[in-house]
C-alpha cells in the first residue's frame with residue numbers, strides 16, 4: 001500500500017534548529033524526547049521496543065526503514081518504547097518470508113508518530129557536533145513558537161529517573177523452573193534477549209520490580225543476581241544502588257548490563273556522567289583486556305562510568321574499554337563475585353561476539369554452588 005506523504009512535518013531541536021520532513025501515513029501528530037541516533041543498518045524493531053530508549057526520539061541512519069517488515073519475535077519488550085521516530089525513507093512496502101505485518105501497521109498499533117524525508121545525514125552530523133538535546137517532532141509546522149514553549153517543558157535527560165516507568169509492577173518468571181540455576185533479575189527495563197540468553201544457559205529467572213528489596217529477592221533463594229539495562233540517568237536510582245551494595249556485601253554472584261553496569265559502578269563510589277551524544281549502534285569496537293582481543297559490540301547508552309575513578313579504585317579492575325573513545329566498557333570487582341559491561345552481549349540487534357559473558361555468569365554461579 002502506497003501512501004501519499006504530503007503532510008509537512010518538522011523536527012525542532014532545543015537550540016532552535018529546524019529540520020523539515022513529512023508525516024508517515026499522512027498523520028497529524030507531535031512527540032517529544034531527547035533526540036538520539038542509532039547507526040545499525042538492521043534491527044529496527046528490536047531498537048524501537050528496547051525499554052532503554054524510553055523517552056527518546058530515535059533517528060535511524062539507514063536510508064530505508066520498514067523494508068523488511070515487522071516480526072513479532074523481533075521485539076525486545078511488549079510495546080514500542082521510543083517516543084518518536086525520524087527517518088530518511090519510510091518503506092510502506094516490504095518483502096521478506098518471515099513477516100507478520102508491515103512496520104507501518106506495527107507502529108500504528110503502538111501509536112508511534114513517525115516523520116520521514118528528513119535529511120538524516122545532516123541531522124546526525126549536527127547532533128555529533130552539538131551533542132544530544134531535547135527535540136520535538138510535529139505536523140504543526142506553522143506554529144513554531146508554540147512548539148518551542150512545549151519543548152521548553154520537556155525534562156532534561158541529565159538527572160532523570162525513568163527506570164520506574166518501564167519496570168514490571170509484579171514479579172514474573174522466565175525459563176524452565178527445573179533449570180540448574182535460579183537468577184533474581186532486577187528489572188530496570190530488561191530486554192527479552194537477555195532473558196532468552198539466560199534461559200538458554202540453564203537459568204530460571206524471576207524478574208523483580210526495580211524497587212524490590214534485597215530481602216524479598218533473597219527469600220526466593222537465587223544462585224545469582226542480575227541488574228538489567230534501562231532508560232534514564234542511573235544516578236537518581238538510590239534505592240537500587242543500595243540494593244546492589246547489599247548483594248555485593250553478601251558476595252552473591254552479580255552481573256550487570258548497561259544501566260546495571262552503571263549502578264554497580266555507583267555502588268562502588270564511582271560516578272557516572274552524561275556523554276556528549278552517546279553510543280548507539282551495532283558495530284562498536286571494544287578491547288577485552290583479559291583476552292587481548294577485540295569484540296564488535298551492540299551499544300545503546302548516553303551515560304558512562306568515570307574512567308579515572310574506575311582505574312584508581314582499589315576494589316575495581318577495568319576489564320574492557322571502547323576503542324573509539326577509550327571509555328569504560330567493563331568492570332569486575334577484585335574481591336567480590338561481581339562483574340558488568342556497558343555494552344549489550346545479548347545483541348538483539350547486533351553481533352554475538354560477547355555472549356561468553358553469560359557463560360562467565362554461569363561459571364561464577366557454579367563455583368559458588370559446589
Ligand SMILES: NC(=O)CC[C@H](N)C(=O)O
Nearest residue numbers: 229230258259301302303
Ligand atoms: N541501555 C541502557 O541500559 C542505557 C543505560 C542508560 N540509560 C544510558 O543511557 O546510559
